[in-house]
Amino acid sequence: MASAPSKLYADDVSLLVVLLDTNPFFWSSFSLPFSKFLSHVLSFLNSILLLNQFNQVVVIATGCNSCDYIYDSSSATNTDAESGRMPALCSDLLRKLDEFVTRDQHLGEKDSLGPPTSSLLSGSLSMALCYIQKVFRSGPLHPQPRILCLQGSTDGPEQYVAIMNAIFSAQRSMVPIDSCFMGSNNSAFLQQASYITGGVYQKPQQLDGLFQYLSTVFATDLHSRTFLRLPKSVGVDFRASCFCHKRTIDMGYICSVCLSIFCKHHKKCSTCGSVFGQPQSDVPSASNVK
Amino acid sequence: MPQVKIIAKNFMDMVSSLPAMKLDKLYENAFICEAILRSLPPLAKKYVLQTLYIDVPITAKSMEEWVLPDGSSKHRVAIDRLIQLRIFTETVDRRRETTYRIHPTFQTNLQKLVTLGEVLPREPMSSDITVRLPSLEDLEVYALAQWECFLLQLINSAQAERPLNISPSMMKVFQRGLLSQREKEAPRLTESGFQFLLMDTNAQLWYIIREYISNSEERGVDPADLISFLLELSFHVTGKAYNSNTLTEIQRSLIKDLTDLGLVKLQQGRKESWFIPTKLATNLSVSLTDSSARKQGFVVVETNFRLYAYSSSKLHSEVLRLFSRIEYQLPNLIVGAITKESLYNAFENGIAAEQIITFLQQNAHPRVAERIPSVPENVTDQIRLWESDLNRVEMSPAHYYDEFPSRDVFEAACDYAREWNGLLWEDSKSMRIVVKAEIHSHMREHLRRQK
Structure with missing residues (x-):
């Protein structure tokens, strides 16, 4: 139903949902200071809004313990125009980000489990998809949505199932997930996310020129992507995590009923409850998991 | 409607046909840079953004490498547009290598916009001086009423109530091409006049503004000043009051004409006066892109050729009268019928069947707009058939x-x-x-x- 009337919108109107990694454990040990990173990102957001009057930007902060919306260009316009000379986008976003980081830290103190090193990517992905669903249902006229993950911290294997579910629901609703990964090793989750949803995965080589990467690759609207040569993923790490210990594994056991993955043999599937027989020790029943 | 695009593009053509010196001067204004950037095709926008922080000339070969084979025609269009607007300058060096360089003023202005974010052209006045600001709805009603009044006057309709203070000579300029003036005869709408009435508001506005600009030199106003003021106006916030003292002498005289068109509303306080931009003004730069205006339709056409228009506007009834027989009018509803006679009347006046059909489709009431087709097929077919009936005879000397x-x-x-x-x-x-x-x-x- 949406295809015919949405032609009324110009081809390149986009809704960009940016997932911002605010993991303090990552940023404190990283070569690029968070403040510099933010200034690149703010310029990038400005340039997206500059390109088209109808372009919309939503920023979601991904913390260690929580995630939250910190900026929405559709609701934030001109609220701050009177208070000062600082442009609305920067002051608004920085204030909310500040509040978020303190809140996130407090949440972390309550948990006595020790510092987690990964960010809650699954949470922010789900929030982004919820927002996009809301936009889809707002009427026949809506901008073309896409998600951009600015991620630095390593994958949290315990989020494997949640992230995979988010990826598949993004694929179903035709929302590409772009990922710009700044950490040292490639992120298998984001590689898979971009591969499955048709987005772009890139790992910038020179972080000083982050803005150039962002504006060259990730500012491309979905319409122009059909004409442009964008970076292609060379190899994607398709390894899965097991459901029992959340470890990334090369080989494992798969439930023949519900396709849950386990790293060692169980008597009963923890997901669907099917009862397994004994594995034959001489014939390896472990199958390659893709 | 094809005309919409032609006219919108023509405005940018007008900008690009300005002499290089004037264009350079225009680019000193950051708002013009922004408006022009937004009017570019998507690929061209992207190229500008990509080269924003590159200070050395870029070879044409390396730019072509960004494009997939399918997109080469789009690439050409984008580059041509950029060169036409002097955003890119093309140089061919001794080794016959073409390189592009981004316009330096344009570049620095956009860099500022990117790093600082959007700024407003003027500070709005604080709300304790401007007490009785109209609400956004009131303002929109005001703008549309003003625009309608202008249009009615333009087509010399007897329905126009209050006279505007646009000088008769100015009105003549606008009417040129739209009305034919024969001696001893009441002026009649010409073919393009009818087509003008069927266009959407933004396209009409641009047509008028183009005439206004091309006429500006005779009135001693530099077209570049006018263009920059109009584009700047489109970046003001709708419904906010701006002090008239911030305007230059020329702009103050321009704003009076713009009030008549419904682009701004002037208000007089105890000491100061201010102007409030309406939606028509802030939409100016939006309509430069190809996206057509997204306003709610009001027409329902039934399979029995009856036409219901939910509108109280006199202009709408005038427009519908161009090709249908109005049967009766209720306070908020115009009921008419599309008949062979009414259509022949329209065809005689030079309106094409396709124009009528696109008008009906574009202005379809939201209830029927969701349906495909929004105008019943038997009606559209019959309109086309009646037109081709007229074209059975071919004349050749x-x-x-x-x-x-x-x-x-x-x-x-x-x-x-x-x-x-x-x-x-x-x-x-x-x-x-x-x-x-x-x-x-x-x-x-x-x-x-x-x-």
Whole structure:
């Protein structure tokens, strides 16, 4: 139903949902200071809004313990125009980000489990998809949505199932997930996310020129992507995590009923409850998991 | 509607046809840079963003490498547009390598916009001075009413109530091309006048503004000043008050004309006066892109050729009257019928069937707009059929020959005409033929030789 009337919108109107990694454990040990990173990102957001009057930007902060919306260009316009000379986008976003980081830290103190090193990517992905669903249902006229993950911290294997579910629901609703990964090793989750949803995965080589990467690759609207040569993923790490210990594994056991993955043999599937027989020790029943 | 695009593009063409010096001066204004960036095709926008922080010339070869084979035509269009607007300058060096360089002023202005974010052209006045600001709805009603009043006056309708203070000479300029003025006769709408009425508001506005700009030199106003002021105006916030003191002398005189068009509303306080931009003004730069205006439709067409228009506007009823028979009018509803006679009337006035159909489709009421097709197929087909009925006869200038001296001469003449592929009709019994006008001179030569 949406295809015919949405032609009324110009081809390149986009809704960009940016997932911002605010993991303090990552940023404190990283070569690029968070403040510099933010200034690149703010310029990038400005340039997206500059390109088209109808372009919309939503920023979601991904913390260690929580995630939250910190900026929405559709609701934030001109609220701050009177208070000062600082442009609305920067002051608004920085204030909310500040509040978020303190809140996130407090949440972390309550948990006595020790510092987690990964960010809650699954949470922010789900929030982004919820927002996009809301936009889809707002009427026949809506901008073309896409998600951009600015991620630095390593994958949290315990989020494997949640992230995979988010990826598949993004694929179903035709929302590409772009990922710009700044950490040292490639992120298998984001590689898979971009591969499955048709987005772009890139790992910038020179972080000083982050803005150039962002504006060259990730500012491309979905319409122009059909004409442009964008970076292609060379190899994607398709390894899965097991459901029992959340470890990334090369080989494992798969439930023949519900396709849950386990790293060692169980008597009963923890997901669907099917009862397994004994594995034959001489014939390896472990199958390659893709 | 195809006209919409043509007119919107023409405005940018007008900007690009300005002399290089004026264009350079225009780019000193950051708002113009922004408006022009937004008017570019998507690919061109991307190129500008990509080269924003590159200070060295970029070779054409490396730019082509960004594009997939499918997109080469789009790439060409984008580059041409950028060169036309002098955003990119093309240089060919000794080794015949083409390089592009981004316009330096344009570049720095955009860099500022990117790093600092969008800024407003003027500070709005604080709300304690401006007490009785109209609400956004009131403002929109005001703008549309003002615009309608202008249009009614433009087409010299008797329905226009209050006179505007646009000078009659200015009005004449606007009417040029839209109305035909014959002596002793009431002015009639011309073909393009009718087409103008069927366009959407933004396109109409641009048409008028283009006329206004092209006429500005005669009034001693620099077109570049006018363009920059209009584009700047479009970046103000709708419904906020701006002090008139911030305007220059020229702008203050311009803003009076713009008030008549409904672009701004002027208000006078105790000491100061201020202007409030309306939606028409802030949409100006939006409509430069190809996206057509997204306003709610109001027309429902039924399969029995009846037409219901939920509107109280006199202008709408005037427009509908162009091609349909208005049967009765209720306070918020116009009921009419599309008949053969009403359509013939429209066709005679130079309105094409396609225009009527696109008008009906674009202004379809939201209830029917969701349906496909929004206008019943039998109605659209019948409109097209009635138009083609009129085009059954083809006219071509011709010459008529008779009273041939003998049958031989007649037959030779027929053969000769056939050789030239110009024989339209022959009657061998009474020896008469009709040939195309183009070969008349050859035919005369031939007949003279026969004698």
